[in-house]
Amino acid sequence: MIRIFNAPGKYIQGPGLIKKLEQYTANTGNGKPYLLVDSFIAQSYKSDIVSSYEEKNIAYHFEEFGSESSQTEVQKHVDKVQQDNYSVIVGIGGGKTIDTAKAIAHHTNLPVYVVPTAASTDAPTSALSVIYKENGEFDHYLYLRENPSAVIMDEELIVNAPVRLFRAGMGDALATYYEADAAGRSYSTTVAGGVAGQAAMSLARLCLRILLEDGIKASKAVEAQVLTKAVSNVIEANTLLSGLGFESGGLAGAHAIHNGMTAIRELDDLLHGEKVAFGTLTQMVLENRPLDEIDEIIEFCQELGLPTNFEELGIPDVTKEQLMEVAKIANGENDTMSAMGFAVRDEDIVAAMFSLDSLSKDLDWTLE
Numbered sequence: 001m002i003r004i005f006n007a008p009g010k011y012i013q014g015p016g017l018i019k020k021l022e023q024y025t026a027n028t029g030n031g032k033p034y035l036l037v038d039s040f041i042a043q044s045y046k047s048d049i050v051s052s053y054e055e056k057n058i059a060y061h062f063e064e065f066g067s068e069s070s071q072t073e074v075q076k077h078v079d080k081v082q083q084d085n086y087s088v089i090v091g092i093g094g095g096k097t098i099d100t101a102k103a104i105a106h107h108t109n110l111p112v113y114v115v116p117t118a119a120s121t122d123a124p125t126s127a128l129s130v131i132y133k134e135n136g137e138f139d140h141y142l143y144l145r146e147n148p149s150a151v152i153m154d155e156e157l158i159v160n161a162p163v164r165l166f167r168a169g170m171g172d173a174l175a176t177y178y179e180a181d182a183a184g185r186s187y188s189t190t191v192a193g194g195v196a197g198q199a200a201m202s203l204a205r206l207c208l209r210i211l212l213e214d215g216i217k218a219s220k221a222v223e224a225q226v227l228t229k230a231v232s233n234v235i236e237a238n239t240l241l242s243g244l245g246f247e248s249g250g251l252a253g254a255h256a257i258h259n260g261m262t263a264i265r266e267l268d269d270l271l272h273g274e275k276v277a278f279g280t281l282t283q284m285v286l287e288n289r290p291l292d293e294i295d296e297i298i299e300f301c302q303e304l305g306l307p308t309n310f311e312e313l314g315i316p317d318v319t320k321e322q323l324m325e326v327a328k329i330a331n332g333e334n335d336t337m338s339a340m341g342f343a344v345r346d347e348d349i350v351a352a353m354f355s356l357d358s359l360s361k362d363l364d365w366t367l368e
Contacts, residue, residue, distance in 0.1 A: 038093025183250025
């Protein structure tokens with residue numbers, strides 16, 4: 001078996017980096033940078049983003065991202081890039097902006113630099129883009145030739161972003177250990193193309209440890225819009241450790257269930273990490289992990305406002321038929337449920353979700 005470990009060329013984290021982008025992105029070739037920027041970020045931070053280029057009279061192209069990381073959106077930008085001379089794609093924004101930027105770079109054979117404006121997913125470091133349909137439903141994974149050339153995390157941007165995004169990032173990162181553990185035990189092929197080695201597994205374990213030790217403290221600090229050591233630790237866990245851990249450690253049930261949940265329109269307003277947190281807990285039930293362990297993660301999620309039951313998801317009256325649709329997508333041949341290492345039927349996924357709902361509500365009552 002071949003072990004493969006993927007990583008970005010550089011990972012840079014610190015305060016005020018959004019005003020220094022020219023320092024990291026200008027010397028990448030003869031062309032100019034193609035800046036793909038989330039529309040909200042464009043309204044709030046455009047002057048900061050372009051200031052370092054303008055101070056040194058360096059040409060750039062500023063383009064706002066649409067609303068969906070779809071094949072149509074990707075192709076629109078690919079067409080624009082091919083009409084001029086660009087040296088690098090720079091994706092600035094949330095997970096879908098970054099996924100789109102990486103896909104553009106893949107199709108145009110250019111390097112990509114990603115600048116997340118929230119620590120809300122582990123997408124930035126990976127050689128993977130998630131492509132959605134125009135209606136927001138999961139479509140497919142796009143496996144890229146290489147990882148981003150650099151990931152640039154501006155801590156000041158992150159602590160000033162809505163705390164819900166930061167908490168959702170912890171929900172996404174929470175899956176890293178549990179999915180890598182399942183994929184590792186089943187010797188499943190990872191996103192990197194091999195099986196999980198010791199480095200990926202160690203990073204996945206460290207990711208979980210930091211979340212449980214610093215997650216609540218960091219959440220409170222970001223709520224107050226202050227930068228602390230706990231916040232810095234969790235930013236690194238949400239982004240670097242989780243990104244390296246999932247790509248080279250493996251995906252399993254949690255993200256498969258997330259993908260299935262995109263079939264329920266009432267969940268469209270939930271963030272990626274919020275759905276992944278519910279998927280992680282469902283995976284833990286599927287694995288029949290010890291009750292104390294499941295309760296610990298339920299309680300952690302509840303402290304962060306991450307959904308642990310149907311009511312918290314906003315679907316208190318969800319039907320078995322609706323959940324069967326979730327299960328069918330989660331169990332699709334192109335998804336990652338097969339990495340669980342044992343046969344999982346659609347009915348098993350539905351049963352695990354109902355069981356989690358009951359466990360969560362029982363714990364709610366106990367905590368009160």
